[in-house]
Amino acid sequence: MGKNKYYCKIDGVVHNLSDVQEVLDGKSERNIILIMYEEHGMDIVSANTFESVLRFHNNEIPSDYNEALRRWQEYNQASLSRCPRCGSTNIKYNLEFASWMAAQGQEPVSDSVLKDNKCGNCGFKW
Ligand SMILES: [Zn+2]
Incomplete structure (x- = not known):
């Protein structure tokens, strides 16, 4: 590969993501989420x-x-009735947890914690 395909512009700043590319190439076992969190801010x-x-x-x-x-994001908007991870249409809404929170007298938690949808196939929440 002659071209440096691991340069990625994020919010106007170019990042060298060679560490992510190594994972994609199977040369590294690291977790991409942790790389972006720990190395790229x-x-x-x-x-x-x-x-x-x-x-x-x-x-x-x-x-x-x-x-x-x-x-x-546009793709997700167009496919809200599908699991974004496995593509299953077996979607369960996460109402149990919301009603449990209410029963405990808890304030609603932020959207990032209280997800609305849960996949009935793989269990992914979003
Ligand atoms: Zn799924």
Whole structure:
């Protein structure tokens, strides 16, 4: 590979993601979410999203992350009735947890913790 395909522009800043590329090439066993969190200054929620965008982008590092992120978000909007991880249409809404919180007299927690949907196939929540 002659071209440095692991340079990725995120919010206007170019990052050298050679460590992520090594994982994609099977040369490293590291966790991509943790790499983005520990080495590239992303918060853990953004790092999770980054990995999803990468998978959506055929496991290739996009040269413009924000552009790839936008396309991923558009795709998700168009496929809300499918699990974003396994594609299953067996979706269960996470009402049990919400009603349990209410029964405990708890304040509703932030959206990032209280997910609305749960996949009935793989258990993924989003
Ligand atoms: Zn699923």
